[in-house]
Amino acid sequence: MAGRLGMVEMGAIAVTVNGVLRAAEVETRVHLADFLRHGLGLTGTHLGCEHGVCGACTVLVDGVSVRSCLMLAVQCQGRRVETVEGLAAADGTLHALQAALGAHHGLQCGYCTPGVLMTLVELQRELGGRPATEAEIRDRLSGHLCRCTGYQGMVDAALQVLGAPDDVPKTA
Amino acid sequence: MMSPKGPQSGGFSRLEDDALLRGRGRFVDDIALPGMLHAAFVRSPHAHARLLGIDAEAARLLPGVHAVYTYADLRPLMTGDRIGLALPSGYLRFHVDPYPLVKDEACYVGEPIAVVIACSRHVAEDGANLVEVELEPLPAVVDIDAGVQDEAAKARLDCPGNVVARTQLRYGDAEAAFADAPCVIRERFRLHKGGGHSIEGRGLIASFDAASDLLTAWNSTQMPHRCRTILSDMLGLAEHQIRVVAPDVGGGFGPKAVFHPEELVIAAAALLLGAPVKWIEDRFESFLAAVGERDQSWEIEVALEADGRLRGVRGVVRHDHGACTPYGLAIPYNSATNLINTYMLPAIDVDVVWCLTNMVPTSSTRGAGRPQGTFVIERMLDLAARRLGLDRAEIRRRNLIPAARMPYSVPIRMRDGSSMTYDSGDYPQCQARAMAEADWDGFAARRAASAAAGRLRGIGIGNYVELTGRGPFESVTVRIGPSGKVMVATGATSQGQSTQTTLARIVADILRVDIGRVHVSCGDTATSPLGVGAFASRQTVTAGNSATEAARHVAKKALEIASVLMEASVEDLELDGGAVRLKGVPQMKRELGELARAVNGSIGFPLPGGIAAGLFASSDFQVQGTPFANGCHVAEVEVDPATCQVEIKRYTVVHDCGTVLNPTVVDGQVIGGVVHGIGAALYEWMRFDAAGQPLTVTYADYLLPSADVVPRIAVHHLQSPSPLNPLGVKGAGEGGTIGAPAAIASAVEHALEGLGVTIRDLPITPSRLSAAIQAGGRTLRALRLPGDGGEARHG
Ligand code: FES
């Protein structure tokens, strides 16, 4: 057993993260979240369960939401990864969903927030301008566990950005 | 209270949010120090076992492993065998403090036995897998009702028995109340409440710097000052040799108020190795080894008049204490005192028993035992209403403490020796308002609509009180330097409750500065030498009032300094826009930074006007009594008769936490609390088998409420200012959780009206409901659903 453990397998990857090509040598057993956090110092992506349920680690890989705790870093060879750090504009202006989460008290401790944002960004792109309903938003957010907010501020924020104009919730 | 420029008028915003939204928060695992090593624990696979030996040779030989420590390795660093954690209490019959690592007897699955320190977490876990632990299994105590019996196996061989603590909550003449009571209801309840489940687990980095002789711990904790004291006691270091910092903390909810053995082990490892050591709890470890709440078993009787007025309550509550005392004894005591709830209760006699078991120690999660006591008395009132043929709201109304009786004293001694006193509130108005907001009167139509769709609809109500603002104090220092920036340092901590924003807003309003100029340092023993921390919904009460006092002192001093410098009398000066200005001539001013510079001193010159040095003030506002918040919840549910799935359709809260400083923040606390209560009512269940093996150790097995099952929650406020503090505030962090299980159970039972179902257990799962319907002995055809002929029949 010790022998096998002693031989750590490494893999070389080149991944585009938030538009920047990053090349690295990683242990093959390291998952994408650990690679982003500890390999690249992008600590905005969080880990809440490491078994694929809480959604805190959600990032987009080739535009599709992924639990980065369930994907190995080496599986990202040649792919495009987006994380919370890439959401704000180059001049620092917050993404509309980021601003709305703040305005609706959609975050308290903020630990679940980066994953929630990535899921909502994915939904926004899928919608392509069509307004989302509250049920649709709640369904999408059901893949995220938040222990602080009770989700209401989060739902309201998403409705403000993604819902029909007359759906803008009262807390705005 | 609120400045006209407050965040409500111009859109809500918090100081905390910008960094968190950008992914630039700084949680413990985000911190990396040069040369940092990583820890993984070897934990007991048995609920109860004798430790016969540990062979760590193979692990020590693994490349990358720096050390493996067992109890024997750490003991020389410690001042004692066990970590003294229990708060003082007259109810404790014997001490059961934890060991940092198992010495010779493992007492729950997950108890740490050894720690492996390595170059990475992966290698540390590889090493942990190589540690051979020899254990001889012993009988485990898992059931509390069996565990308190004399013939039960012992949860710990070194203890005289399993009843680790016991007390009676008693006043009035309960015996007389029952002797000739027109109505007596007897029930048994089995109540579960789950863990804290902050989405960020526990974790810390400990680092010893020999040059400055300082041990620093960045710790995901609610109570850094208590952590420092325990580390100091156990490691024999002075306070100035230890700094504990709580950086951004990803939720607390109770368990992070408790010092866990891992904190001491990691600190000791950092001292032994002379290198920073990081340990981040993974979710599996959290399920196994983080404290939380668990089971209570109740046998309870309520005596009432024929008109529904309460005469007395008596019975026993047995509480699963777990394998040691990690903190206090609050949970079942709080449960018992919350039997009184919002009602005039003439007599009570409740036996409170804490039972040692072979499961992870229990300690408060949001609500701290109050949801259970509230659940019991509210259930009993529902059952009494049914027995007496009264409306459920009406039986409550007849018992509510009238507003005119406030402050209302209950003859129960508090920790400070005073009697338990509800300081303010209008409980009847609160209930009436909740029913109005929930459209209680319109329920029949909604029920009919649900029935037409084949679903059973019920409405339920629950009142609650919450003791908040537990003292003795919280420290706040307000300091202005020559930069003109306002620095607020506090012992209060933040795990998402907006502590920084709340305190900054208070200080900014008093000093009349832009909130952006205020920096709040929370939870760092270096910036605030004194501090207590976050628990018992206390910080707005304690730190809020300290911040007010300190800021007022600073404002006064700023005016005094300006009066000397501007040669004007204090009465002619005012604070505005970050400066002291001459009234009516606002361009005549001295900036706060200038004033600070003037009293920071110039070498050799005396300070102007003989004023004391520095523009700062501290306050440790001492809380007198404990403000009681209260509220009323109305829940409306639908039950699917085919699956027994419960869906919450409407949820209304009327909450009274005294003066509301920031409505959005309070609403966020209440809504988050309600959802925690929904979890306790319907989903969360930490299960163990008969041998004490945990069965629910992933979020696929242990269910937390998610956005698709949580309703929109309507929150309304009453504001009955607390007379106990200048701000008139009460805590708001836990009330939401306290009322929810009672209101939801009431609604579910109401939905199943006519089926002979009584809700006695938490959580209310579909399989339990289905069993309760079976036990009720009436067929689903008794329900007036379409196709059933619309007629109630008893099967
Ligand atoms: S950490 Fe990946 S889903 Fe929880």
Ligand code: FES
């Ligand atoms: S804001 Fe704390 S977990 Fe969502």
